[in-house]
Every structure is written in C-alpha cells, then in structure tokens.
Amino acid sequence: MWPLALCKPGEKVVVKDIAGGMGVRKRLESMGLYPGEEITVLSAQKGPVIVRVKGCRVGIGRGMAHKIMVAANGQKGEEAVNG
C-alpha cells in the first residue's frame, strides 16, 4: 500500500483506505471514490493529482492525495498520460 500522491500517470490502482474527516470521506464517496474501487491516475505532477473514477475526472489536492492509500491491481493501464 502506498499513498495516491506517489502514483505514476497511467497507473491503475485500487483504493484501500481513506484517512481524513467524515465530511471528506463522504464527499469522495459520493463522487465514486471509496475503498475497493479501481481508479486510473491520469496526471500526477508536483501539484494536485487527477484520477479517473467511474468515468469522471476528479482533481485531488496534494495533501489529500497523501491520505488516500492505494494498492496495485495487477495490470497496468494502456492509457498512459505523460505529465
């Protein structure tokens, strides 16, 4: 397990755990991001991270991206986006 902030663009990962307050967890949940869901990292530069979750692009601030723990899903995505 490692934080989402350390992912590379194009990586497909599974969300394992979300630290942070109830409000933030619920907010992410209603956008489709919850433990067990597979997401694709579209862009991960020095700033915020962009992921694709349930077909939508969601931008997550760097601080928050450190609190979302993810794990490998086995295969690599084909849609590598070079940041």
Place this chain on the structure above:
Amino acid sequence: MDKKQVIALAGNPNSGKTTVFNALTGTRQKVGNWPGVTVERKEGKVLLGNREVTVVDLPGIYGLTASSIDERIARDFLLTERPFLVAIVLDSSNLDRHLYLPLQLMELGVSRLVLILNMMDEARAKGLEIDVEGLSRTLGVPVVTTVANKRVGIEELKKTLARELEKEHQTSGFPFSYPEPIEKGIERLSEILKPHPPLSSSPHNTRWTALKLLEGDEEYLARVQNSPAKERILSLLTMVKEDLEAELGYDLETALVEARYGYIKGLVSEFVKRKGSLEQRLSMSDKIDKVVTNRFLGLPIFLFLMWLTFKLTFSVGGFFLDYIDALFGFLGEKAALLVHLVHGPPWLASLLQNGIIGGVGSVLVFLPNIFFLFLAISIMEETGYMARGAFVMDRLMHAMGLHGKSFIPMVLGFGCNVPAIMATRTLENPKDRIITILVNPLMSCSARLPIYVLFAGALFSAHQGTVIFSLYFLGVVLAILLARLFKTLFFKGEPAPLIMELPPYRLPTWKSVLLNTWQRSLIFVKKAGTIIFATVVLIWFLASMPLGVEYASQQSIIGGMGTFLAPILKPAGFGFWQAAVALFFGILAKEVVVGTLGTLYGTGEEKLGTVIAHQFTPLTAYAFMVMSLVYIPCIATIGVIRRETNSWKWTAFSVGYSLFLGWFLAVVVYQVGRLFL
C-alpha cells in the same frame, strides 16, 4: 400552497441540470437566495397540461451527506418542504456514478421521482445502448431521455411530469436493500428510534436516521444527543455496529458504500450495453487537460486567459462606460430642467440631479464592465475551464493558507469586488470563504483606476504606468499578508482539501451563456440600486443642509464634517477638508472621490489635474492613492460582504481593519517619505 405545484430538479454538477431547467422554464425564472444562506436559489414556471407548476432548481450535488452548504440545502428542502415530485438529471454516459444520487434520494424516502437521462447523444457517441424500459421497470420510476441543449425530449419530459402529477399513489416499493444482516441491524435500530419523533417523523425517515447513525454521520449523532432516550439509542447503536462488523469482517461504513455502488454496478451491467471495445481511450478532454494542467504550461495559459478576461472587461466594457455616463448626465440635466419647468422646488431638482441620478448613475455606469466580466466568467464556466484554473493555482494559493478555488474570486476583484465576493460561494469551507471575502477589497477594482489615473497623471506624468502598477501590486501583497494573518488569528487549521470534479470540455451554447450573464448582472443592478439609493439620499441631504447653503460647500453639514475630519488626515499629509470630504463621498463608490474633488474645486475634470498638482505634492498624492486603495470597501461591497458573510460582525471588522490600515499606510508613506524627500 398546493403541493402539486412544486417540482424539485436535482442532479450532479455538470449533468446538464441547468440546461434542462432552462429548457423547461424558458426565461420565466426568478433568482434569489435560499433562506439563511447565500447559495443562489432559482425557480421557474412551467405549464404542464393546464397546470402551472413551479420548478425549483436545487444546487448541484453529488450526495446527501450535507458536507457542504449546497448538499445541506438540497436535503433540507427535500425533507422539510417535501416537493410533490423530484426530477433528477443524470449524465447518461456516466450512469455508474450518476445513479448514486437517485439511490440516496430513494433511501431518504423521496418516492415520487422522475429520472432524466440527459446527454443521450454523448452516450450514443460512446457506443452505449441503454435499456430505458428495463431501468424504469426495475427502479419503479419513470425514466425519460433528453438531449437538453438541443431541446430533444423536452416535450416528452413535460408529458411525463404532467402524468406523474396526476397520479395519486406511488406504484412500487423501494427496489434496493442491503445484505440481510445489515437490514436486520437497521431494523433493530429503527425499533428503538420509532417512539422519538424528531428522529422518526415518518417510516422512511426512521430508516434513514438508523442508516445515518450506523454510518457514523456526525449530524445525526448530534441529534441523538438531544433525545431523552440518548443512552439507550447509543448503546444499542454500538452493539449493532459491533455485531455487524464482526459478522462482515470489515468496517460498516465501507460495507454500506460497497452495497450501494454494487447495486448500481448491477443495474448498469444489466441495462447498459457497450458496443465496440471496452477499452477506454484517451478522450478529447484528457488531451486538452494534458496541456492546460501541465506543470509548466498550466500557469502561463491560465494567466493569458485572465489577461483576456481583463481586456474584454476594460476595453469592451469601458467603451460603453462613457456613453452611459453621458446618458446619466443628460438624464440628470433633463430631470432638473423638468422640475424647473413645473416650478417645483429647487431642492427637488438637486435631489434628482445630484443625489439620485448622479449617485446611482455613478455605480450603474459600471454595468457594462460587470456584464463583460460575467460574460467571460460564464464562458469559462460553461466550457469547463474554470475548474482547471482553480486546479492550476492550488499550490500558489496554499502560500496564502487558502486553496485553489479562492483564486478565482481574487482575480475577479480587479474588475469589481461585488461579483468577486459573490463568487466565493463555490468555496465549501466557511473559514476559507470568510478570509477570501475579507481580503478581497484589497484587489484594486476598476472604480479605483480613475483615482490612480487622475493623481498619477497630475503628479507623476513621467512614471504614470509604474505608479499605477505599484498600487495594484501593493494591493495583492497586502491581500497575501493579511490572508495569512487572519488565518493565524481567527481560523487555525488546514484549508479544506481540494477535491473537485474536472468536467469534460464542452462547447458552450450562447443562449445559456447569455442567460447566465444577464441574470448575474441583474442581481448587481438590483442590489447595488437598493443600497445606493438609500445612501445617496442621505449624503445629498447632508450636502444641502442647512437650508440655503451652497450645495456641497464648506458651510454645508458635509463641509462641516470635512473640516472636522481633516485633522485626522493631517499626519498623512493631505489634511484639507476637500480631501476628507472626497474620501467620505468615496464610500459611496470609489470613483466618486474623483467626482467629488471635481465638484469641490469647481472645475471640470480636464482641469482638475492642474488644481490637484497645486494642492498635492507627489508624496501626498501617493499617500492619498494608497489611502484610496485600502481605506474602506465601497457601500456596494460593504452590502455584499454583509449579505455573503451573513454577519454584521465580519462586516464591521472588514470596514474597521481597512479604515485603520488605509490611514496607517498613508501616514507611513508620508512620514517615511518626508525623511528622504
């Protein structure tokens, strides 16, 4: 009110909800605020059969956990006002996520639902085939397909809504249930909640409360704290939760979410067929995002677009400004002439010409600037770029203790602080919002430019540009420093984490861009009009009293006030009563500072520079400009600060700190400058 007259429209942001709303109600809309908060509330009328129905446009929301103002408003509206029918707009190409909201509404006990599968064209383009019938049968609610921006399916939608309004009873039950052990747990908890009305006003409500308690929702836990049966409920809650987690093997919160999304996944795999390859390719939006959110290109692109916005606001808006100004001058003269012709009292002519038309007019001349600023903003919003701007600025804004979303209101402040402060509504954290509002008036709005131009032109003709730029720069630096200071003093802690959806890029439709711009501009006119109207009458009165005195002369009450206030300004180097009065009148609107000096010195604005060059030195002129930049937000801004913070305390603080800071900085400039010059 007849319940059958209200339909609520709900949906995720970017589902095309506003387009559906516009297509349904046309221009018969009313924009206001939700009670107690300052989120825009839109209502419109639609004729369904022979019944006129009100459609309430709920804020765009993802769920109902009430983590932001928007979600709380939507939930409270659904629970307390109980609209007869709720129509939910969904993005057909993304049902995986968009079905979550209807599911939440069903859980809340909203039984009369109509699902609107919008953007069917995009779904088809993606190769998706949706079994609308099947979805409708399984969920037990009518499902309508639309392409709202092309008005496809709107008539069918109206028919469906009309039909649903005539139905007396809900036809089917709630289609979704949790795994059995969880359902049992909900039941156990519901039993104990039943005899306690605030927690269980209806059977569905009881189930919802039980569910929220199991999820650990802080708001509902707080409600239990007020219940007489608090201890029994809480101990049972702990027991049920522990039993369930032991049985499931992991935490309940996750289990509940998984069950909900699992159900949606089931629906989608059953009713949505994907033609062609399953592989998701890089969409056009992804490609554009690669460029505009790029770590090197993102910032320059953002700044360029901001520059374009300014250009549009000032050049095109400014083009109309002179004409409108002339129009008000003309109107004022004619009004005075008319009063003279009918042998009305001279005071009436003065009230109309100098007071009302002059005062209100001086604010309304900025309507074109406001209009074009909002036009640019609407375009950026409708295309989907605005979210990227906030995203790109996130890191820089962290230096101020705020996050990316605060940057947009700051930039808008260069145009006018009133709409800029209104734009803080997008911030979900109330603390971030208040800080952004408090420092916003430090952004040099377009009304301050005439002052800078006049004074810099009169006394710094060789370095006019540099001097004006230095004032804009000073404003930005002060805003950064004060945001940090207020953050440490009043609002400790991290800013809310940045989480925002980046909607797909879309070509905006002119109709909705213009409608949006028009509605926002109208609010500005209305609000500015009411506040300013009252103030100008008062100021005019003070300038005309006591009876028989020359209008706005030193012998008038306002002249007396000027003489009284002048000593306070003496340490800043401009302690003459005209300057004091100009700054006083300037509260009305900053550009009035220039107009007032014009009146008091009895010259046209062309020759005003010469007089000023006589009375001011470069040093005192600079101190005066610094004072004008900071000393107080104008009346319209004060009004909007009051409205948006919903607090007299913060309004008073904003006025207080800026008055002191403006005076203090002017004094520092003069006193320190004197040592060197």
